[in-house]
Amino acid sequence: MSNRTDPDRALDNERLAKFLERIDRGDKIEADDWMPDDYRNQLIKLISMHGVSEIMGALPEKEWVPKAPTLRRKLAIMAKVQDEMGHGQLLLRVVEDLLAPLGKNRDDLLQDLFSGRLKFHNVFHMEAPTWADAGVIAWLVDGAAIITQTMSLETSYAPYARALQRICAEEKFHAQHGESIVLELAEGTPAQRQMLQDAVTRWWPSLLMFFGPPEGGTVSSNQLLNMRYKIRSQTNEELRQVFFHKYVHRIYHLGLTLPDDTIRYDEAEGVWHYQQPDWDRFVQIVRGNGPCSAQRLRLRKTSYEEAKWVRDAMLAAPRAEHMAGGRL
Amino acid sequence: MNSAHEDQFTVYEVFSQKNPASGFVHQFSLLAPNHEAALLMARENFMRREPCINIWVVNREDIHGLTPEERTSLERLDNKSYRETKGYGDVQAKWRRHKEAYESKAAFTQKGG
Amino acid sequence: MSEHSYVETAEEARRNPEYVRALQELLFQAADDDYILAYRGAEWLGLAPHIEEDVAFSSMSQDMMGHAAMLYEMLEELGAGKADDLAHMRSPDAFRNAIIIERPNGTGDYADQPHYDWAYAIARYSLYGVFKQIRLEALAYSTYVPLAQAAGKMQREHHYHVRYWHMWFKRLASSTDDARARLNAALEQVWSDIGELFLLGRASASIVGFGLIAGEDDISQRWMNATRNMFASNGIDWPGDWGVPVQKGREGQHTDDLAQAVSTLSEVYRLDPAASW
Incomplete structure (x- = not known):
């Protein structure tokens, strides 16, 4: 047996067995606990994508902050964009602690984002051409996010769970902020209603894509690993079904239509049937070929690179204060 | 730099x-x-x-915190009820018994007197 | 200001048209300064040099826009029009902010290829911050009691802003040669506009006469004392006489940058000002 001739490996196997026991027991793992490499890597993959998506997600809505129609709406959407950046902060901090033993930090994550190695959610590659888009993003995109994040609250990785708890509390405010915008438009003039209908129609395929392709019986090795480690236990399709349950009727209640004549709930099966979005397009979008991918990445990259001197200044050891005779 | x-x-x-x-x-x-x-x-x-x-x-x-190994030393046996109120559950019952005994004795004295 | 009589309510103020005219003029100056600079701050959202920084900066832009909203509401009570109309429906020549407030953050559009200058942001926010502090302190003695009370409330939030921008000012002044050079260049830029901040516009005499706020010289003197200290403790030489821009912002003359800002701010509201949004 190789175990006997390789004490390190034997030790690792023992640790792994103990680790899996803890996972099975429902124990929560902390950053300084021993963890197998693939557990760490799965967490890094999942949480860094989540984190940069929040940060990229600030950009489409940020476009609407100055344009928001009233003072109150301007303030509310500014607070919302702030929360998105704040969520990015929480999640990146969690990943940074996971990356530290590998000698990597936040800057590496951002470089991975710029180079396209690190992907962000499909929804944030899309255009938001009207004010109604800002409402639909807050109502339905955040609604979809609440579903995936609430389902992940049980994650085995405690620092992620703690970040998610904060995030979920704020997402509820976001959804209400979105509902408030959407209801105002739905109750408004014909032009406002049309603006809202167009936005719902525009966002529907992206919302379906948000949860990822349906498994269709085969679950990827990636997902199997997440389930084994109790990092994330629901499948894409399960989450999408929860979304339908929660939102399809609400959309109808506002007198709006969906760009899918086939969507229906099958009582007997307890399942929503719907028209699949173009999953090839999904792959293209996430790879950075969506309508706004290049522009938003450029925005993030330019601002980050042009502010390098500021970070250098923040990190430089301060000179002696109260210097006599400064230079202007 | x-x-x-x-x-x-x-x-x-x-x-x-x-x-x-x-x-x-x-x-x-x-x-x-x-x-x-x-x-x-x-x-x-x-x-x-x-x-x-x-x-x-x-x-x-x-x-300064505990290592994961040291944290296991925080687990303790469930034999320290003497530190908690739940370890003194009989006290209330005893008070009740004394009160009842006193009151029935008083009632008896009244009747007898 | 004890020789002035205090005005307790909007209703009472409206009995004296001259008083209201002077008061409105002053309120527009303060409200428009905060509103337009909050807009400039909002353009920075998501683009600040450090993520934690971005989050904190956004709070200050929200505070400033909140202060502007309070002042527009005060104007609404005084019969100037609905607060949201004041924020969205006025033409640029009705704005009373100083020119330094409307200057862009750098080149480019906030949604596409912005090249923003953090040193300019620090220089402008720091020096405006000192000014706003002094203006709020002076307004706390205003004869218009609702304004004096509002100024007291705003001071609490603004105190944080002053501490924050001072931290940054100190940081840039005392770190790398590059940062210091950029700060100095930005200060030079700010300096050429800063003199207008203290002006009270055409209604200056009646604004001061009614005891609504201290006079221009008084405010600028106090600002100079505070700023001299800030420069000295960070080893920055006093730049000498300040400049004023060609346009008189306090009298409604503005640059194209304001026209652009106002058109962005009102883009949706103007689609249908009668609609509910």
Whole structure:
């Protein structure tokens, strides 16, 4: 047996067995606990994508902050964009602690984002051409996010769970902020209603894509690993079904239509049937070929690179204060 | 001048106090160049909606904690009921018994008298 | 200001048209300064040099826009029009902010290829911050009691802004040569506009006469004392006489940058000002 001739490996196997026991027991793992490499890597993959998506997600809505129609709406959407950046902060901090033993930090994550190695959610590659888009993003995109994040609250990785708890509390405010915008438009003039209908129609395929392709019986090795480690236990399709349950009727209640004549709930099966979005397009979008991918990445990259001197200044050891005779 | 890997932001752990009767509670951590900047960024990052009357930031390196192995030593046997009120459940019953005995004795004396 | 009589309510103020005219003029100056600078701050959202920084900066832009909203509401009570109309429906020549407030953050559009200058942001926010502090202190003695009370409330939030921008000012002044050079260049830029901040516009005499706020010289002197200290403690030489821009913002003359800002701010509202949004 190789175990006997390789004490390190034997030790690792023992640790792994103990680790899996803890996972099975429902124990929560902390950053300084021993963890197998693939557990760490799965967490890094999942949480860094989540984190940069929040940060990229600030950009489409940020476009609407100055344009928001009233003072109150301007303030509310500014607070919302702030929360998105704040969520990015929480999640990146969690990943940074996971990356530290590998000698990597936040800057590496951002470089991975710029180079396209690190992907962000499909929804944030899309255009938001009207004010109604800002409402639909807050109502339905955040609604979809609440579903995936609430389902992940049980994650085995405690620092992620703690970040998610904060995030979920704020997402509820976001959804209400979105509902408030959407209801105002739905109750408004014909032009406002049309603006809202167009936005719902525009966002529907992206919302379906948000949860990822349906498994269709085969679950990827990636997902199997997440389930084994109790990092994330629901499948894409399960989450999408929860979304339908929660939102399809609400959309109808506002007198709006969906760009899918086939969507229906099958009582007997307890399942929503719907028209699949173009999953090839999904792959293209996430790879950075969506309508706004290049522009938003450029925005993030330019601002980050042009502010390098500021970070250098923040990190430089301060000179002696109260210097006599400064230079202007 | 310095690459990002040589000069790093410091991780500060953030604690806050809700009201004078409550203790400081750990909130989260942030990256800052120094404690002054950390203090100035802490509330807006973690307590935008919660009340907060005071804040501490602590350089993570200055926090001494237990290792995962040492943490297991915090588990204790469930044999310390003498430290808790639940270990004195019989006290109330005894008081009740004494009260009842006293009252029935008083009633008997009254009747007898 | 004890020789002035205090005005307790909007209703009472409206009995004296001259008083209201002077008061409105002053309120527009303060409201428009905060509103337009909050807009400039909002353009920075998501683009600040450090994520934690971005979050904190946004709070200050929200505070400033909140202060502007309070002042527009005060104007609404005084019969100037609906607060949201004041924020969205006025033409640029009705704005009373100083020119330094409307200057862009750098080149480029906030949603596409912005090249923003953090040193300019620090220089402008720091020096405006000192000014706003002094203006709020002076307004706390205003004969218009609702304004004096509002100024007291705003001071609490603004105190944080002052501490924050001072931290940054100190940081840039005392770190790398590059940062210091950029700060100095930005200060030079700010300096050429800063003199207008203290002006009270065409209604200056009646604004001061009614005891609504201290005079221009008084405010600028106080600002100079505070700023001299800030410069000295950070080893920055006093730049000498300040400049004023060609346009008189306090009298409604503005640059194209304001026209652009106002058109962005009102883009949706103007689609249908009668609609509910």
